[in-house]
Amino acid sequence: MLVFPNAKLNLGLYVTGQRPDGFRNLESVFVPLPWCDALEMLPAAENQLTLTGIPIPGDPATNLCWRAYELLKADFNLPPIHMHLHKVVPIGAGLGGGSADAAFALRALNELFDLQLAMETLENYARRLGSDCAFFIKNKPVLAHEKGDVFQPIDLNLTGTACKVIYPGLHIGTAEAYARVVPRPPRHNLRQSLAQPMETWRETVSNDFEEALSSVYSVLAELKQALYAAGAAYASLSGSGSAVYGLFPGRELPPTMPLDGKYLVWDGLL
Numbered sequence: 427m428l429v430f431p432n433a434k435l436n437l438g439l440y441v442t443g444q445r446p447d448g449f450r451n452l453e454s455v456f457v458p459l460p461w462c463d464a465l466e467m468l469p470a471a472e473n474q475l476t477l478t479g480i481p482i483p484g485d486p487a488t489n490l491c492w493r494a495y496e497l498l499k500a501d502f503n504l505p506p507i508h509m510h511l512h513k514v515v516p517i518g519a520g521l522g523g524g525s526a527d528a529a530f531a532l533r534a535l536n537e538l539f540d541l542q543l544a545m546e547t548l549e550n551y552a553r554r555l556g557s558d559c560a561f562f563i564k565n566k567p568v569l570a571h572e573k574g575d576v577f578q579p580i581d582l583n584l585t586g587t588a589c590k591v592i593y594p595g596l597h598i599g600t601a602e603a604y605a606r607v608v609p610r611p612p613r614h615n616l617r618q619s620l621a622q623p624m625e626t627w628r629e630t631v632s633n634d635f636e637e638a639l640s641s642v643y644s645v646l647a648e649l650k651q652a653l654y655a656a657g658a659a660y661a662s663l664s665g666s667g668s669a670v671y672g673l674f675p676g677r678e679l680p681p682t683m684p685l686d687g688k689y690l691v692w693d694g695l696l
């Protein structure tokens with residue numbers, strides 16, 4: 427079975443409080459971004475994980491695809507499997523690429539071995555692998571709360587919107603990024619702000635990580651500025667960075683920009 431785990435963008439992100447479990451509460455809208463890895467799974471004589479594409483730091487035994495398999499194997503009698511992951515989405519980018527691999531692995535194993543697990547059960551397994559993981563089970567725009575793993579529906583359709591994502595090559599660890607942010611109440615009501623025309627979002631939809639990280643990594647503010655100069659209606663850091671994206675409604679494709687050749691860029695339609 428071959429699946430294509432996609433990335434995500436955060437539209438607004440407020441870190442609202444410290445939790446007793448050491449994590450932070452947040453409020454953010456997650457939307458799927460069709461920048462994808464490729465993950466193949468085949469029943470095999472013995473367990474094997476092979477990797478190509480962007481190198482993934484850390485022991486392959488800790489790879490999130492593998493951890494997804496181990497998690498289900500603890501509860502079900504799964505046969506051995508050969509997984510091959512071709513990594514395309516940059517790591518430490520705030521695009522949730524590792525979380526997507528884990529969630530797509532859970533979904534693929536459910537189908538391949540006919541486990542008949544409901545979406546909600548798969549979401550519960552995903553929550554155990556990472557705060558972002560559960561979003562990728564249903565993979566639809568949502569307003570996320572708590573650790574980023576409790577969702578409310580949101581009426582937001584960005585399908586077909588031209589988007590450019592720029593990854594400046596900085597690997598910003600999620601824990602490091604959270605450590606730089608002091609929790610505070612949300613600056614705006616995200617649901618209400620996102621219901622207004624996109625041109626107003628610049629003033630009313632913000633990401634708490636952006637303020638904390640831009641003073642340390644000046645390239646983040648430069649990329650955002652460049653996206654606005656190229657005509658973006660809205661631009662922002664995604665998640666805890668370091669990818670910065672711009673949205674260009676009304677265009678058939680995002681514009682080319684002088685820095686396209688300098689950084690890793692994803693161009694396309696949401």
Ligand SMILES: C[C@@](CO)(OP(=O)(O)O)[C@H](O)COP(=O)(O)OP(=O)(O)OC[C@H]1O[C@@H](n2ccc(N)nc2=O)[C@H](O)[C@@H]1O
Nearest residue numbers: 449450520521522556557558573574600601604665666667
């Ligand atoms: C910041 C966000 C926003 O969407 O995305 P990314 O920038 O990573 O894509 C997420 O909250 C990232 O979720 P995820 O990448 O799954 O994080 P996890 O593996 O669960 O946690 C990594 C570390 O981040 C911190 N963490 C994470 C989530 C959260 N709600 N509070 C936290 O304090 C903790 O220090 C934790 O040890």
Ligand SMILES: Nc1ncnc2c1ncn2[C@@H]1O[C@H](COP(=O)(O)OP(=O)(O)O)[C@@H](O)[C@H]1O
Nearest residue numbers: 483489490517518519520521522523524525527
């Ligand atoms: N399949 C995977 N893809 C990417 N990162 C993975 C994977 N498995 C484990 N990891 C680990 O997860 C961390 C980054 O996860 P990722 O979701 O790509 O980050 P971010 O959401 O911050 O961009 C890294 O420390 C990496 O070593």
